[in-house]
Amino acid sequence: MADRNDEFLAISKPAPEEEKKESNEVLIIKDLFKSYGKGKNKKEVLKGLNLTVKKGEVFGFIGRNGIGKSTTIDCIIGLKEQDSGEILINGKNTVENPLEVKFDIGYVPSEPTSYEVMSGNEYLQFIASAYGMSQASFENNYNYLVSKFTMSEVDMNRKIKEYSHGMKQKICLMASLIHNPKVWILDEPTVGLDIMVYETLVNMIREFADNGRTVFVTSHNIDMVSKLCDRVAIINNGVVDKLFDLNLDPIKRRDLGKIFFRTYGEK
Numbered sequence: 001m002a003d004r005n006d007e008f009l010a011i012s013k014p015a016p017e018e019e020k021k022e023s024n025e026v027l028i029i030k031d032l033f034k035s036y037g038k039g040k041n042k043k044e045v046l047k048g049l050n051l052t053v054k055k056g057e058v059f060g061f062i063g064r065n066g067i068g069k070s071t072t073i074d075c076i077i078g079l080k081e082q083d084s085g086e087i088l089i090n091g092k093n094t095v096e097n098p099l100e101v102k103f104d105i106g107y108v109p110s111e112p113t114s115y116e117v118m119s120g121n122e123y124l125q126f127i128a129s130a131y132g133m134s135q136a137s138f139e140n141n142y143n144y145l146v147s148k149f150t151m152s153e154v155d156m157n158r159k160i161k162e163y164s165h166g167m168k169q170k171i172c173l174m175a176s177l178i179h180n181p182k183v184w185i186l187d188e189p190t191v192g193l194d195i196m197v198y199e200t201l202v203n204m205i206r207e208f209a210d211n212g213r214t215v216f217v218t219s220h221n222i223d224m225v226s227k228l229c230d231r232v233a234i235i236n237n238g239v240v241d242k243l244f245d246l247n248l249d250p251i252k253r254r255d256l257g258k259i260f261f262r263t264y265g266e267k
Contacts (some may be wrong), residue, residue, distance in 0.1 A: 034083035047238030060229035106181035112168035
């Protein structure tokens with residue numbers, strides 16, 4: 001593997017010189033528009049969405065099905081191109097600097113996706129090589145993540161196609177962290193996880209943010225969002241309808257479920 005300076009920092013504080021260079025605003029979305037189809041079949045999903053996510057926070061992005069959450073994430077990570085608007089990650093434009101941006105982010109899709117003909121070990125080595133990690137850094141991160149997600153070496157050397165759904169989700173979580181991202185993007189990350197892995201994930205999300213990194217998470221688990229997130233945005237009609245700072249207004253943690261349903265006219 002190519003030698004990149006990637007000592008294990010996946011959930012540890014950035015170096016002081018790194019902190020000085022980075023802005024407090026890690027993810028900025030400006031006037032984001034995205035539609036599907038043409039003519040009479042055109043459907044506008046995002047209609048000028050604006051959002052800023054700060055360094056060191058867990059940010060919840062919630063809404064009912066089909067409202068634009070995954071479309072927003074797809075635009076952030078470069079899977080889809082927005083019609084107009086701008087997305088910046090650590091000051092880098094996602095359209096103008098797509099490869100640079102990808103080094104800064106770790107992404108977990110709602111359904112686990114990997115090369116299932118590979119073993120877990122082979123897949124993580126493949127992902128690490130794509131990011132140009134040194135072998136030493138890979139082994140350091142690999143050992144940490146295998147231990148954290150309680151995957152045995154026997155499991156890591158089995159083909160992913162033999163894994164349970166929960167184990168496949170574990171591998172995707174590990175792959176999203178192996179290169180030490182600055183921004184962790186999770187789209188419904190708790191689907192298929194057993195209670196023990198769920199607790200591990202929740203603890204890692206909080207620890208990741210507490211050490212100066214940023215988490216952007218979508219989830220239908222309102223209870224998890226209300227307990228874990230620092231700020232929460234509710235998307236409706238293609239824009240951010242409501243934005244709450246749950247640390248400044250902790251009562252919103254208790255009432256988030258009710259607010260969510262009222263947003264869509266449901267009791």
